[in-house]
Amino acid sequence: MDLQQFLPYRVAVLAEALSQCVGQVYRERFGLSRDEWRVLAALADGGSHRMVDIAARSTLEKMQVSRAAARMEAAGLLGKLPDPDDGRGWLLRLKPAGRALYAKLVPMVRSREAFLLEALTPEERAVLDRALTRLGQRAAQLLSQG
Amino acid sequence: MDLQQFLPYRVAVLAEALSQCVGQVYRERFGLSRDEWRVLAALADGGSHRMVDIAARSTLEKMQVSRAAARMEAAGLLGKLPDPDDGRGWLLRLKPAGRALYAKLVPMVRSREAFLLEALTPEERAVLDRALTRLGQRAAQLLSQG
DNA sequence: TATTGTTATACTCTATAACTATA
DNA sequence: TATAGTTATAGAGTATAACAATA
Numbered sequence: 313m314d315l316q317q318f319l320p321y322r323v324a325v326l327a328e329a330l331s332q333c334v335g336q337v338y339r340e341r342f343g344l345s346r347d348e349w350r351v352l353a354a355l356a357d358g359g360s361h362r363m364v365d366i367a368a369r370s371t372l373e374k375m376q377v378s379r380a381a382a383r384m385e386a387a388g389l390l391g392k393l394p395d396p397d398d399g400r401g402w403l404l405r406l407k408p409a410g411r412a413l414y415a416k417l418v419p420m421v422r423s424r425e426a427f428l429l430e431a432l433t434p435e436e437r438a439v440l441d442r443a444l445t446r447l448g449q450r451a452a453q454l455l456s457q458g
Numbered sequence: 459m460d461l462q463q464f465l466p467y468r469v470a471v472l473a474e475a476l477s478q479c480v481g482q483v484y485r486e487r488f489g490l491s492r493d494e495w496r497v498l499a500a501l502a503d504g505g506s507h508r509m510v511d512i513a514a515r516s517t518l519e520k521m522q523v524s525r526a527a528a529r530m531e532a533a534g535l536l537g538k539l540p541d542p543d544d545g546r547g548w549l550l551r552l553k554p555a556g557r558a559l560y561a562k563l564v565p566m567v568r569s570r571e572a573f574l575l576e577a578l579t580p581e582e583r584a585v586l587d588r589a590l591t592r593l594g595q596r597a598a599q600l601l602s603q604g
Numbered sequence: 605t606a607t608t609g610t611t612a613t614a615c616t617c618t619a620t621a622a623c624t625a626t627a
Numbered sequence: 628t629a630t631a632g633t634t635a636t637a638g639a640g641t642a643t644a645a646c647a648a649t650a
Contacts, residue, residue, distance in 0.1 A: 313564050315499040315516060319571050320476035322590050325517050327473035329597035330466035336604065353461040371471050372463060373619085378632060394537040400626045400631040419461050424600060425465050427620090428630065431592035444468050446577035451475035454570060458484065466638045491639085509609065521644085523608055546608040 319447075330381060330428070332433070347372055347380040352414055353374060356389065359402035389413060422458045465593075476574070483566045488559060492516055493526040497550070498560055501536065506549035508541060535559060 317323050319329040331346070346392045351357035355361060361369075367377045381404055389410035395401035406414065429437060460466050477492070484495040498517035507515075515524060527550055532535045535556035541547035552560065567586045575583060 313500065313502055313568065315496065315502070318499070318567075320473075320480045320567075321496075321499075321573060323469065323473045323476050326594050326597070327466075327469045328517075329594055329601065330469050335595050335598045336601070349618095350461065350467075351466075353459065353464070356459055356461070371474075374632065375620095375634090376618090378634090382633090395507050395631090398627075398631075400624090402632075420468075421464075422459065427600060428465060428593055430595045431596045432589055436585050436589055437523055439582050439590045442590045443578055443582055443586045443589075444472055447574055448472050448475055450574045450577045451472070454479045454573060455475065455482070456637080493640090514613085520609065521611090522641090524611090528610090541608090544608075544650075546647095548609075563643095 333428070334421050337424065338417060341420075344417075345380065345383075348384055349417075351377060351380045351384060352389070352406070352410065353402060353419070355406045355410070356414060356418075358406070358411070360393060360405040362398075362401050362403060364401075366404060373376055376382045384410065391454050479570050479574070480567050480586045483570065487566075488563055490563075491526065491529075493522045494530055495563075497523060497530060498535070498552070498556065498563070501556070502554045502555070502560060502564075506539060506551040508544075508547050508549060510547075512550060530556070546596060551599065568571060 334349075336343040339346075343351065347370075350372060351366055354370045363377045363381065364374060366372070366381075367374045370377070372380070379436075381390065381392065382425050385392055388407060390404050392402040392404060395403050400403065429441045432440065480495075481492065484490040485492075490498065493516075497512055497517060500512045500516045509527065510520055510525045512518070512527075513520045516523070518526070526537065527538065531538055533555075534553060536550050536552050538550060540547040542547050577584065
């Protein structure tokens with residue numbers, strides 16, 4: 313068997329490389345961790361969201377969201393409001409500083425993504441899109457079966 | 459911007475899922491770490507290889523290879539022979555126990571990979587193959603430029 | 605001077621679960 | 628009993644660089 317041709321390995325190597333590409337922006341230029349960047353992106357619609365929803369939208373654990381949110385609150389990027397519908401919960405919402413950061417950061421990562429995608433034709437992108445989705449579904453199936 | 463549609467995020471999530479699928483085999487059933495599994499796979503051709511070559515073939519740091527090899531040597535999976543061509547180096551080589559482990563492990567991860575790929579037509583697989591390669595090249599380009 | 609492999613160290617991440625307060 | 632969020636802790640993984648031996 314050839315490791316170089318093994319799909320999980322290839323995807324892992326690519327993910328690592330893409331993560332570094334994007335990380336050069338959010339980590340090195342803006343001092344955010346990966347989790348903080350995901351929380352920022354998950355709040356991008358400008359709304360207020362419960363932590364558990366942010367977790368679902370960002371593929372993070374509730375604990376990771378809690379910690380990232382605490383750091384971002386301390387940095388003045390977001391605020392925590394009591395959830396009016398549930399006394400246990402909080403709603404997260406970007407503050408102006410968080411929105412400003414987002415507005416600077418997103419065009420930069422977007423243009424990196426665009427550069428990456430220039431490697432593919434529109435048809436290839438469509439296939440890739442489907443492939444990522446379907447492989448994810450199959451992987452979930454395998455994982456649920458053990 | 460929609461995190462769910464962002465390519466680096468999608469690839470990261472998929473890589474995580476695929477890594478768990480394969481990890482269920484090499485970690486949970488055979489007690490190997492990811493690095494040890496990669497070293498095992500990189501020695502799969504039955505030959506003797508320098509650590510620096512294993513590192514290149516497995517996308518690991520020389521330090522990770524050194525540590526993984528030390529653990530695998532202690533476990534009797536591989537042996538270290540002095541490199542006849544370079545007094546500084548060692549050649550790694552699977553021992554019978556390592557080859558036996560490999561022979562049991564590979565069919566299992568192979569069948570998982572095959573199950574995953576059933577989600578795609580042969581044409582889609584070919585496109586995915588090209589896409590992974592080209593995206594990796596572009597990412598390397600971005601990283602080298604900063 | 606550069607390279608192979610080893611070791612040290614500090615740091616980050618991850619996983620698990622205990623814990624509180626509400627539902 | 629179950630859920631939202633917080634906190635604690637231990638273990639794993641990562642990054643950096645110093646180091647000895649050899650090229």
